[in-house]
Amino acid sequence: MPEAPVIEGARHLHSGKVRDLYELAGGPHDGRLLMVASDRISIFDFVLDTEIPDKGEILTRMSLWWFEQLRDLVPSHVISADDVPDAVKGRAVVCERLDMFPVECVARGYLTGSGLLDYDATGEVCGIALPPGLVDGSRLPEPIFTPATKAELGEHDENVSYAAVERTIGASDAASLRDLTLAVYARAEEIARERGIILADTKLEFGRSGDGGRIVLGDEVLTPDSSRFWPADQWQPGRAQPSYDKQIVRNWALSPESGWDRASGEAPPALPPEVVERTRARYIDAYELLTGQRW
Structure with missing residues (x-):
């Protein structure tokens, strides 16, 4: 898995499949957490070496939109999406410790x-x-x-x-x-x-x-x-449904074209450019259709 980026004024705490978590030091958010969404993508519990351009920013924007739709039901952990380091602007939020x-x-x-x-x-x-x-x-x-x-x-x-x-x-x-x-x-x-x-x-x-x-x-x-x-x-019950997610990547990995054997225990190979672009397009479609905002 690619290493989490070094961010000035933030101490890296943990990395998941997609997100990197930091603790901020100094400034108005001293001691609070910074959650950064990367462009990493995972399938079948493997984090791939190939990334999907803009994915982290798409996920961050979509989450922020949904948090706003849900604010009367449950509070969110978001403190600020604007007051974040320039290096991760658009893909990070300052958030409450929970x-x-x-x-x-x-x-x-x-x-x-x-x-x-x-x-x-x-x-x-x-x-x-x-x-x-x-x-x-x-x-x-x-x-x-x-x-x-x-x-x-x-x-x-x-x-x-x-x-x-x-x-x-x-x-x-x-x-x-x-x-x-x-x-x-x-x-x-x-x-x-x-x-x-x-x-x-x-x-x-x-x-x-x-x-x-x-x-x-x-x-x-x-x-x-x-x-x-x-x-x-x-929608048609009785079959796998088309979806706005990384199913394109899963399907390619399981196809003869990839040459990958899921039972091997090895990580899937690098994604072809056309699979990367189609996957990025599906994430953008989901964002635009749900939020009504243009990417």
Whole structure:
């Protein structure tokens, strides 16, 4: 994985698959966190050597737009998107320190991905029984909360039951996270649908602030990296849906053209320029369609 950039006045703390986290030193935000979205892209838990130009800025702008749409439902961790170092302007935010919950909060309105695998094996997703006969892309009777454990870099998140979340963080916080996750999904699903996009599912992260225990929405929110967005006019249950995300990269990696064997344990090879450009275009499409703003 490429090294995180050195930023004057900031101490590097941690790097994830896409984001780099720093602590600011000096100035008005001394001691606060700086979260920077890189142009890195990951598939199948590998961070690729090839980057997608502008991806970090697209994700940052999209998250900021969504945080604004959700501000009456839940506060966000963002303090400023303007007062950031020039080297990362446009792709970084100054954010509040949070005590993050060790839970990936996932809401699903449609059946696909790991939820489909669980359903095919057991008829359930995270312990929630679903009607028989559902297929890839089926709309669920109602959105469901399907939490997962947070995995270390290179590891897989694992779907868990609601009861497991209660045991981990307590019944009161578990209920709050479930209710907030479903409320955010309902708001975002309605907004996306008005723009001709289906929000199939989304992953959220919450933390508790240090100013009295508020629950705050952190990390990114409702981007193509954390959500599945499908063109509504092409939705057809029973097959994989076209999507506004990195599925182009996954499809290429799994194709004979790439020469990559997923079972080898080796990282996928460098992406061809045309795959990079098509992927960038899909991220821009998602941004423009959802926000109504031109890139």
